[in-house]
């Protein structure tokens with residue numbers, strides 16, 4: 001069973017239609033982390049439902065309830081569950097992607113409007129928030145479906161879709177939905193494997209298959225004291241300043257060389273074996289790859305394997321921002337009354353939000369006590385997800401490897417991703433099947449950053465890769 005040539009021809013011939021589809025999706029600013037954008041996340045869900053239904057997918061949207069965001073109670077965007085094909089002789093593949101995006105403003109330093117897809121014909125790049133993370137890959141599946149439907153080609157497998165609109169904000173509500181839909185006659189019944197396209201190659205030349213993800217624990221540390229913002233000329237050197245306390249606390253979390261200062265965390269990390277170390281040594285990667293994707297020569301080490309392990313198999317702690325601090329242009333002489341520092345820890349085996357939280361909270365309280373401040377400290381865990389590692393020898397990976405070799409004429413690297421997709425472990429545990437991460441974009445796409453992009457070639461060849469993978473599963477998986 002191999003992919004009919006017409007499949008590849010159709011994808012090539014419809015390149016500009018597929019780019020138009022991505023442009024429509026990028027134009028919807030479906031930012032899940034900001035309550036004022038919530039209507040757009042819903043708009044994005046309606047866009048996807050329409051696309052799927054037009055291609056014959058049976059779709060159900062699931063209300064995931066409410067959340068409190070920015071002090072308001074608001075409706076969570078729906079999970080989209082779709083189903084096409086029910087042939088007991090075929091394998092059933094569960095696909096997952098997310099339709100929400102990270103925030104983006106032109107004033108953050110974008111060269112183009114972030115929510116207008118900009119096609120740079122010279123470089124072949126498609127710039128826009130969500131182009132790579134994760135609207136391009138999500139639409140890749142829709143392009144594959146369209147190609148089969150329009151050519152009258154029977155799908156080689158049964159497909160199930162699970163698309164969510166809260167991945168960038170902790171996947172609220174999704175774990176419960178998945179657990180509720182497992183069992184005879186339920187939505188996930190009969191799923192043989194899962195495929196997620198929501199991460200990136202290591203570099204800009206070698207495709208990869210990903211068998212691990214770091215987890216995450218995201219914290220908000222709030223220091224409050226004065227009843228209102230104060231004049232620093234009147235109150236400076238007179239009161240305990242929340243910002244001064246916060247900056248000191250934040251500076252005690254991590255060293256500039258990346259070393260995490262919270263006692264007990266290091267002891268949770270699974271030890272490195274020689275065999276595992278070799279897996280990093282053989283990856284197609286160099287310090288110039290990381291520096292090219294970071295846009296500056298700022299790598300923490302000159303040792304390629306050390307940098308890779310820092311991203312894939314060791315934890316990291318990043319400071320993200322301070323809410324409530326003065327950040328506008330100008331020179332306002334204010335003492336902010338209440339400030340919240342945001343930081344997250346990327347978790348690796350054997351760390352979990354449950355065993356990390358008490359260490360973080362105890363440490364912050366102890367460090368705060370040392371300040372002898374009359375201000376108040378509050379520590380919250382905003383969201384969390386466990387790390388995940390899969391078996392890359394499973395037939396699901398064998399099929400993806402063959403598909404990659406067919407489309408890219410290259411053997412894919414086997415990688416672990418430094419980012420987090422919390423639902424991955426839920427799929428693996430609740431469905432009891434193998435999960436594969438099959439990325440579409442490159443390491444320099446700038447996901448979550450300014451000028452996020454997806455190369456046209458990755459979008460188009462990536463669409464071919466996703467389609468070829470379905471055919472390879474049909475050909476490779478044991479009957």
Ligand SMILES: C[C@H](N)C(=O)N[C@@H](Cc1c[nH]cn1)C(=O)O
Pocket residue numbers: 133134167168169170198199216218417418419420421422447
């Ligand atoms: C890897 C995936 N595309 C991604 O970007 N995941 C996010 C998930 C997240 C967690 N908190 C906020 N977003 C990530 O790894 O940051």
Ligand SMILES: [Zn+2]
Pocket residue numbers: 098133134167198199
């Ligand atoms: Zn993503």
Ligand SMILES: [Zn+2]
Pocket residue numbers: 102133168447448
């Ligand atoms: Zn993301």
